[in-house]
Amino acid sequence: MNLDLIALANLRRRKARAAFVLTGLLIGVATTVALISLVEALEANITTKLEKYGANILVTPKTESLPLAYEGLNLGGVSVETAQLRESDLDRIRTIKNARNIAAVGPLVLGPVRVKGSQVLLTGVDFSQSRILKPWWKIRGAWPEGEGLVAGAEAAKVLGLSPGERVEINGRRLTVSGLLEPNGSQDDHLLLAPFGLAQAVLGKPGQVSLVEVAALCTECPIQEMVAQISQALPGAKVMAIQQVVKGRMETIGHFRRIFYGVSALVVLVGGLMVMVNMMGSVRERQRDIGIFRAVGFRASQVVRIILLEAGIISLLAGLAGLGVGFGAARAALPLLTEMSHGVGVFDPILAGLSLVLAVAVGLLAGLYPALMAARLDPTQALRAL
């Protein structure tokens, strides 16, 4: 016979009460585990998607600005390219230290052309990279091959272009193979041709106007990638598209804060349930406590019995809550993303921390009832019948 056995024997005897207390804390732990697992999985999913699709680094030629002003009168300025980007520069981008974090490198060549009497911007694009860089592009018709081009929605409307039509641009006859669905960006106003063809039509062989890079930055800060590319291309200006990055992180951070808040609230309620129930249990067990004191238990030993009971309930609630929480997250993920049931969400660090949290909350909640029990007058307790 020892204090641990006394605690266990009491819990076995009062199974219904112990189960009720356990359920409250179990719900708290399960909610915390489920919400945090979901937010972590969603964060990983969103980050992967956002970083995989769409450019987040721009490489442009370096320019020097020459302001035009005299005696306080500002007449604007002129920018002069100090160096041009060449096609050979594209290979150097793939030689940086974090090259494995590069999902796509998309060169563009730009230049104005006249089509049916109107001026329009012709853009040379590497269509093999556009799946990653421009996943929102939807085409009516076919992607261009050979001497073909695609017209943005607005450009097609203004120039009266339709799929299959042949147009003359700078002395070459090109076929409109398809029209881009409108997407509300500048792409709606462009004519898009294969990169090499556009270079030839624009008379810019080997030249690159700018490069779009899609970097996967889960493991590295984007500024590091920018610095590495700048080092590889000293004549270029390399920028992170900060707004995109910041926006993503803010959205994810917002979700996380909400979920943490909800989890904290539910765990608090669970802890309060433990405390209130244990206070009730102490009142019911006044006689038991009187006997303990009469046979020579110290106040600290009475506290230990109560805290042991709280600790055992919390540990069981923690373990059960882990199972329910991870199970719920696994079941909910396919409803929120395209991830399948087969994707595991178990995080051993989250599991360990949740278990520690459950026991800590349970012990903290049991402390006041335990101290209440220790302060009971034994003679009053023994008369409590």
Next chain:
Amino acid sequence: MSYIEAHGLTKIYGDNGNSVRAVDGLSFEIQAGEFVAVMGESGSGKSTLLSILGGLLSPNQGSLIADGLDLYRLSRDQRANFRREFLGFVFQSFHLLPYLTVIENVMLPLATAKLGRKRSRAMALAALERVGLASKAGRLPDQISGGEQERTALARAIVNQPPILLADEPTGNLDSKTSGQVIEMIGELNREGMTVVMVTHSAACARAAGRILTMSDGRLVAESGPEGLACG
């Protein structure tokens, strides 16, 4: 030196105009190995006196010396240790824990004594054999009779072989035959050297004692031997 010395013990419940002197200036001595019965009407302060003797209830005034220790100058933890090593308690309502078996109830005073499980169990079985209940060791309290529950409580009180036994109406809930058995057991323990202080209403039970203290309104009003008792 007497084994137990009470000097001017006073316990007051309530405050100001609504106070009650449950024990009022009680002084007495008990020698080692004595069997003392404390009698009196309900409300005379007998149980309060027993709680004070057991170190469970601090008096407002006075002192209590037991085995050379001034009990109420000790800390709460020291008094708890004293109870564990020197005292055995038997209550009127048995006060067994319903979720522990008979032998586990008897082992309760040993739970904090840092003895091994085997040794504790052996001591508990010896105590149960002493009261004739070794065969009921594995039963729960609600599976045995009232007399057996009281004997279990007695076994719990003597499991650690304390020098002092305090019994508060140990036969209060028992029939006369069972009462006689319990009193006989207590008498036997006393003959083996245990000091016994027993609170009782029953004159028949008090006859087993060597000295009877009679209380009224918290005061000691008479002291006699068992021959001074009326029958009944």
